Amino acid sequence: MSSILIIEQILNGLQFGVMLFLMAAGLTLIFGVMGLINLAHGSLYMIGAFAAAAVAGVTGSFLLALIAALAAAALAGAIVEMVVIRRLYSAPHLDQVLATFALILIFSEGTRWLFGSFPLFLDIPDALSGPVTLPGGIEYPFYRLTLIGIGLAVAVGLWALIERTRLGIQIRAGENDREMIAALGVDISKLYTLVFALGAALAGLAGALVGAIQSVQVGMGEPVLILAFVVIVIGGIGSVRGALIGALLVGLTDTLGGVFLPELFKLFMENGAAQKTGSALASMGIYVLMGLVLIWRPTGLFGARA
Amino acid sequence: MKKFLTAAAFSALCATGALAEVKVGMITTLSGGGAGLGIDVRDGFMLAIAQSGRDDIEVVIEDDQRKPDIAVQLSDKMIQSERVDVMTGIIWSNLAMAVVPAAVNQNVFYLSPNAGPSPLAGKGCHQNYFNVAWQNDNLHEAAGAYANGADYKKSFIMAPNYPAGVDALTGYKRFFEGELAGEVYTELGQTDYAAEIAQIRASDADSVFFFLPGGMGISFLKQYADSGIDLPVVGPAFSFDQGILQAVGDAAMGVVNTSQWNKDIDNPTNTAFVESFQAEYGRLPSLYASQGFDTANLLLSALDKADPSDADAFREALRAAEFDSTRGDFSFGPNHHPVQTIYAREVIKEGDVFTNKILGVALENHSDAYAAECKM
Numbered sequence: 131m132s133s134i135l136i137i138e139q140i141l142n143g144l145q146f147g148v149m150l151f152l153m154a155a156g157l158t159l160i161f162g163v164m165g166l167i168n169l170a171h172g173s174l175y176m177i178g179a180f181a182a183a184a185v186a187g188v189t190g191s192f193l194l195a196l197i198a199a200l201a202a203a204a205l206a207g208a209i210v211e212m213v214v215i216r217r218l219y220s221a222p223h224l225d226q227v228l229a230t231f232a233l234i235l236i237f238s239e240g241t242r243w244l245f246g247s248f249p250l251f252l253d254i255p256d257a258l259s260g261p262v263t264l265p266g267g268i269e270y271p272f273y274r275l276t277l278i279g280i281g282l283a284v285a286v287g288l289w290a291l292i293e294r295t296r297l298g299i300q301i302r303a304g305e306n307d308r309e310m311i312a313a314l315g316v317d318i319s320k321l322y323t324l325v326f327a328l329g330a331a332l333a334g335l336a337g338a339l340v341g342a343i344q345s346v347q348v349g350m351g352e353p354v355l356i357l358a359f360v361v362i363v364i365g366g367i368g369s370v371r372g373a374l375i376g377a378l379l380v381g382l383t384d385t386l387g388g389v390f391l392p393e394l395f396k397l398f399m400e401n402g403a404a405q406k407t408g409s410a411l412a413s414m415g416i417y418v419l420m421g422l423v424l425i426w427r428p429t430g431l432f433g434a435r436a
Numbered sequence: 437m438k439k440f441l442t443a444a445a446f447s448a449l450c451a452t453g454a455l456a457e458v459k460v461g462m463i464t465t466l467s468g469g470g471a472g473l474g475i476d477v478r479d480g481f482m483l484a485i486a487q488s489g490r491d492d493i494e495v496v497i498e499d500d501q502r503k504p505d506i507a508v509q510l511s512d513k514m515i516q517s518e519r520v521d522v523m524t525g526i527i528w529s530n531l532a533m534a535v536v537p538a539a540v541n542q543n544v545f546y547l548s549p550n551a552g553p554s555p556l557a558g559k560g561c562h563q564n565y566f567n568v569a570w571q572n573d574n575l576h577e578a579a580g581a582y583a584n585g586a587d588y589k590k591s592f593i594m595a596p597n598y599p600a601g602v603d604a605l606t607g608y609k610r611f612f613e614g615e616l617a618g619e620v621y622t623e624l625g626q627t628d629y630a631a632e633i634a635q636i637r638a639s640d641a642d643s644v645f646f647f648l649p650g651g652m653g654i655s656f657l658k659q660y661a662d663s664g665i666d667l668p669v670v671g672p673a674f675s676f677d678q679g680i681l682q683a684v685g686d687a688a689m690g691v692v693n694t695s696q697w698n699k700d701i702d703n704p705t706n707t708a709f710v711e712s713f714q715a716e717y718g719r720l721p722s723l724y725a726s727q728g729f730d731t732a733n734l735l736l737s738a739l740d741k742a743d744p745s746d747a748d749a750f751r752e753a754l755r756a757a758e759f760d761s762t763r764g765d766f767s768f769g770p771n772h773h774p775v776q777t778i779y780a781r782e783v784i785k786e787g788d789v790f791t792n793k794i795l796g797v798a799l800e801n802h803s804d805a806y807a808a809e810c811k812m
Contacts, residue, residue: 135634135635135637135638138638139634142631145630146630239467242467247467248680249654249680250683254662260662261662269664343628343655343658343659344654345654345658346683348467348468385631388631389634389635402605402619405619406621409620410597
């Protein structure tokens with residue numbers, strides 16, 4: 131196994147990780163600030179992808195498609211927060227799970243009703259398509275490098291927003307003591323809508339970016355949602371920094387496990403059987419990782435210590 | 437007055453009786469990731485029923501959401517409370533394995549419009565089970581035969597880790613005479629193939645064979661086209677059907693795929709089918725739609741000769757397969773799976789629409805490798 135292949139797989143893992151981060155960041159913010167488990171986060175990812183595909187289909191512009199994805203997901207998030215979620219803040223987690231699960235069904239069927247059951251077309255813009263040659267002679271798709279760049283830029287932007295702005299102070303205060311910041315005169319319901327829309331927009335952005343290299347179809351968000359939950363459990367619920375580290379860990383574990391475990395089994399097994407066993411075990415890899423992290427730190431890597 | 441009411445009730449009873457002389461249960465995937473396939477099968481099937489003009493066939497349609505547990509519940513309900521005579525519709529092999537053996541053992545006939553897992557063609561075959569589409573390995577075997585003809589020496593092969601995926605790679609290897617540069621099982625439902633594409637790049641393959649139905653194929657083809665690797669790709673029709681080609685776009689152009697059906701097969705039944713399907717639903721039919729259409733026509737041809745309540749006569753009528761198939765000649769082998777010609781097709785663009793064109797025959801009058809194991 132050449133070092134070029136290993137470096138390429140590490141890049142793949144990083145790219146997968148930063149896309150997971152976009153999903154997990156919104157999820158963890160919403161949970162941290164509002165204490166809400168939002169299962170419908172995957173639907174917002176799907177809305178972003180569908181909005182991007184629809185706008186790209188009409189205008190042919192990928193940039194406009196991304197803007198549409200951000201706007202549509204943020205708008206859907208804000209509406210959902212005001213109409214449904216607002217009633218659930220004081221409700222037990224089970225009610226939240228039930229209500230947001232219902233939202234998944236409503237969004238999925240609504241999307242099918244609007245766009246039909248067949249996958250939509252969304253392609254990489256010409257300027258970003260094709261491979262580039264990296265130092266060391268590694269050929270890597272330019273679009274995936276761009277995704278890594280965008281993901282890291284969003285991570286830096288989120289850090290600056292939370293650590294360096296007034297809104298960030300309010301978000302952090304909301305995580306610590308929501309009664310107190312309401313008493314200090316912060317409009318808490320507006321803050322909640324804003325945070326929810328921000329999380330939704332990040333999910334929509336991820337959906338649009340990933341939709342260009344995958345298929346845009348109903349139900350595309352749910353598999354990613356499960357991984358995003360694994361990420362925030364590993365990173366520590368409510369911690370954006372934890373979401374970034376967790377997402378990169380999960381991305382790298384999943385990608386590298388899928389490549390190297392079958393190779394490992396080939397050392398003492400017949401090829402076909404090694405492939406099957408290796409890939410079956412690799413799909414468990416991230417859950418094993420989650421288990422180990424939870425044994426070591428029960429509240430996740432960066433979770434609040436109880 | 438009372439007498440009149442009784443008479444009315446009696447005639448109403450007769451009327452419903454006449455309406456539902458034969459009850460068909462269709463369990464198929466109408467929601468979630470694989471919905472396009474189920475919808476095509478259903479639409480093709482219902483088109484043939486509508487064209488027959490018969491009003492004594494009742495089709496009960498249910499959505500399995502691609503989940504085996506739901507398919508089993510639906511099948512129990514159809515057999516025990518709806519009392520269907522014939523069942524059909526299942527798309528996915530893992531669902532078929534969960535439903536079909538139990539259904540045929542309860543004296544229901546099952547006509548498969550898609551899934552053809554190997555156990556049901558071999559040791560687990562059953563006199564009441566008929567597959568109208570193909571045995572799972574068939575199109576992959578044809579891909580292997582095509583690869584020999586195209587002089588490929590070293591293939592990188594890939595499929596999801598589930599029964600049909602294992603059948604796929606087995607089928608390709610059975611006919612491909614070259615070596616393997618790599619053999620990879622992916623996760624079912626996987627959407628990112630960066631890791632596999634890197635392995636293809638690092639290998640010394642001269643061709644790539646893959647079986648990734650539905651959305652998985654869309655993702656792979658787009659990512660493969662963007663990777664800059666230009667090895668020729670060959671695969672079964674499942675990643676190149678009419679429903680998903682438009683979502684793949686230019687990335688699929690020129691790819692060779694194998695299918696038992698295409699819209700340009702020249703026979704009157706097929707021409708009429710393509711035309712009427714387009715008129716009815718406003719889109720081109722896929723191979724799944726043709727399979728649904730053929731399944732319904734097989735059923736209709738058997739119903740013309742016998743009633744399902746006379747199981748032996750009905751089974752003989754099904755086995756005779758005297759219907760006009762969209763594929764031209766159609767007959768069943770000893771294990772009730774088709775003996776048919778499989779073509780190599782190429783993805784082309786007609787105006788704005790991506791579709792397939794037949795290049796030539798990949799395997800002629802092909803049966804399957806499991807027929808000998810079937811003791812009926």
